[in-house]
Amino acid sequence: MARLAVATTALCAHALAPTPLRTRRTTVKMTATVAPPSLEVGAQNLDWPNIGFEYRPTRSFVHYRYRDGEWDGGALEPAGLDATVPVSIGATALHYGQSLFEGLKAFACKDGSVRLFRPTANAARMARGAARTLMEAPDEALFVEACARVVRENLDYVPPYGSGGALYVRPLLYGAGPRIGLQPSDAYDFLVLATPVGDYYKGGLGKPVKACVVEEYDRAAPRGVGSVKLAGNYAPDLKPNTEAKQSGYPIGLYLDAGSRTYVEEFSTSNFVGICGETGKYVTPQSDAILPSITNDSLMKLAERSGMTTERRPVAFDEIAAGKFSEVAACGTAVVLTPVGSIARGGDEFQLQHHTEPGPTCLDLYTRLTDIQRGDAPDEDGWTHVVVPPS
Numbered sequence: 001m002a003r004l005a006v007a008t009t010a011l012c013a014h015a016l017a018p019t020p021l022r023t024r025r026t027t028v029k030m031t032a033t034v035a036p037p038s039l040e041v042g043a044q045n046l047d048w049p050n051i052g053f054e055y056r057p058t059r060s061f062v063h064y065r066y067r068d069g070e071w072d073g074g075a076l077e078p079a080g081l082d083a084t085v086p087v088s089i090g091a092t093a094l095h096y097g098q099s100l101f102e103g104l105k106a107f108a109c110k111d112g113s114v115r116l117f118r119p120t121a122n123a124a125r126m127a128r129g130a131a132r133t134l135m136e137a138p139d140e141a142l143f144v145e146a147c148a149r150v151v152r153e154n155l156d157y158v159p160p161y162g163s164g165g166a167l168y169v170r171p172l173l174y175g176a177g178p179r180i181g182l183q184p185s186d187a188y189d190f191l192v193l194a195t196p197v198g199d200y201y202k203g204g205l206g207k208p209v210k211a212c213v214v215e216e217y218d219r220a221a222p223r224g225v226g227s228v229k230l231a232g233n234y235a236p237d238l239k240p241n242t243e244a245k246q247s248g249y250p251i252g253l254y255l256d257a258g259s260r261t262y263v264e265e266f267s268t269s270n271f272v273g274i275c276g277e278t279g280k281y282v283t284p285q286s287d288a289i290l291p292s293i294t295n296d297s298l299m300k301l302a303e304r305s306g307m308t309t310e311r312r313p314v315a316f317d318e319i320a321a322g323k324f325s326e327v328a329a330c331g332t333a334v335v336l337t338p339v340g341s342i343a344r345g346g347d348e349f350q351l352q353h354h355t356e357p358g359p360t361c362l363d364l365y366t367r368l369t370d371i372q373r374g375d376a377p378d379e380d381g382w383t384h385v386v387v388p389p390s
Contacts, residue, residue: 039152041108041387042160044196049163051198053333057081058154061193062146065176066136071190074146076153079193090178092185098175099231100129103332104293105166106151106194107383108158109374112390114151115383116169117372119144121293126173129228134184135173142190147171148386150192155387157196161373165198168333174231200334205357205365208340211266211329212249213316214240215345218257219264219288226264226288233290237267251329253342255316256286263314264288269329269337270295273314274360276325276352281309281360294330298364300380305363319349326358327351336365 042048046056057080064074077083092098102122108114123143130137138146147169151158159165171192175185200206217240220226225233237252244252244267253271256262263284265271270292273282281302283295299309318324319342327339338361340354352358357365370376371383 039155041114041155041158042163043156046157046159046196048159048165048196049198051159051165051196053197053200056157056195057083058157058194058196060150060153061191062150062153064138064142064146064190066188066190071138071142074149076149079154085189085191088176088178090180092175092177092179092183095179096175096182097230097232098133098135098185100126100133100135100173100229101231102126102171102229104147104169104171105197105332105372106147106158106169106386107166107373108161109389110161111374112387113374113385114155114158114387115372115374115385116144116147116151117384118293118297118382119147119384121296122147122171125229125291125293126171129230130173132225132228133230135175136188137173138190143171144384146190146192148384150194151386154194157194159196159198163198164204165196166372167194168197169194197333200337204369205336205338205362206334207356208338208351208354209250210248211251211253211339211342212244212247213342213344214244214252214254214267216240217254219254219267220257222256222258222288224288226286227290229290234268241267249343251337251339256288261315261317262286263316263319265290266329269331269334271314272298272328272330272336272361273318273324274326274358275323277323279307279360281307282314282324283309283311284314285311286313292331294332294335294368297368297382298330298336301364301367302360304379305367307360316344320344320347322349322352325352326361328361335368336361 060076061079062074063077065072104122106116123140127137158167173190176189177185177187240252251266253266254264256264264286302309329337338357341348341350
């Protein structure tokens with residue numbers, strides 16, 4: 001009997017909703033989304049189809065400071081490979097890990113516009129993480145404008161429509177004030193940098209990869225901070241991730257830390273499984289999982305097409321029993337990475353679609369990327385226009 005592999009992670013819709021924070025004053029207002037006249041999409045003339053997914057320096061990043069109870073108006077700063085920011089030696093980001101980040105993309109569209117994908121959802125997720133770690137988050141208007149601003153100022157680094165690329169946008173919030181005892185900072189810095197990237201897998205959706213269960217390490221504690229995008233959540237995965245790759249597995253799958261019987265998420269991506277018998281879209285439910293905006297988007301598209309979706313505990317035994325015909329890891333960088341097999345304890349559980357992407361994953365990938373690039377109607381208002389159509 002064919003044995004199966006399931007891997008990915010879940011998200012809670014409520015986790016993407018804005019979280020009330022401490023009262024704050026914001027001095028930054030939304031500004032007109034008009035690109036500087038001297039900049040044009042793709043004018044850097046890089047080898048756009050072959051830029052790959054790696055960090056490349058751009059012209060500038062934006063830097064906002066929270067001091068004395070309010071955010072300043074932000075400043076543009078040079079963003080070369082040696083770009084730096086001044087940080088106090090006592091900063092809570094360095095000593096106590098008060099640091100959160102987000103990731104989203106801006107796309108050049110066929111109509112000449114440039115659009116960010118779901119920036120308000122990223123703003124809400126950062127606010128939720130800030131509430132958990134007692135940080136002062138930028139409000140939605142500041143967050144979205146900061147992201148739009150870095151895109152406008154680096155418009156010539158946006159890969160042109162049809163190249164398969166996008167401008168990856170990385171907001172970063174960290175405690176900047178000095179503290180020697182364990183307490184939250186009274187000062188915060190909010191940076192947004194950008195770098196052009198190509199398809200994570202050249203040509204779009206890649207071939208299924210091999211995954212393995214991470215046996216010797218846990219990703220997150222049941223009542224810990226796995227559900228927020230805390231920078232410190234990622235360093236502990238460097239060792240397991242490297243070991244998995246050295247063993248021939250591009251991605252690792254984490255199980256729950258309590259019983260080690262339920263699927264949680266891949267190293268940096270949510271888990272999605274498509275049931276072979278019912279066609280249901282299934283993703284794990286757990287307070288230790290980071291709510292993925294990509295996963296949320298895919299679920300909504302699946303429901304619109306008539307699919308049943310389930311967010312529930314997913315036992316690893318369901319993978320071993322061959323319940324899923326397709327499994328994928330989903331996230332901002334790749335949208336979907338099909339998984340062909342999952343290894344655990346000397347056994348390898350192979351999915352039905354293990355040599356090529358399955359039909360459901362391929363359909364959902366195409367539908368989502370069509371919306372991102374403006375090739376399909378944006379029925380949910382997910383895209384934010386940074387540069388209007390030409």
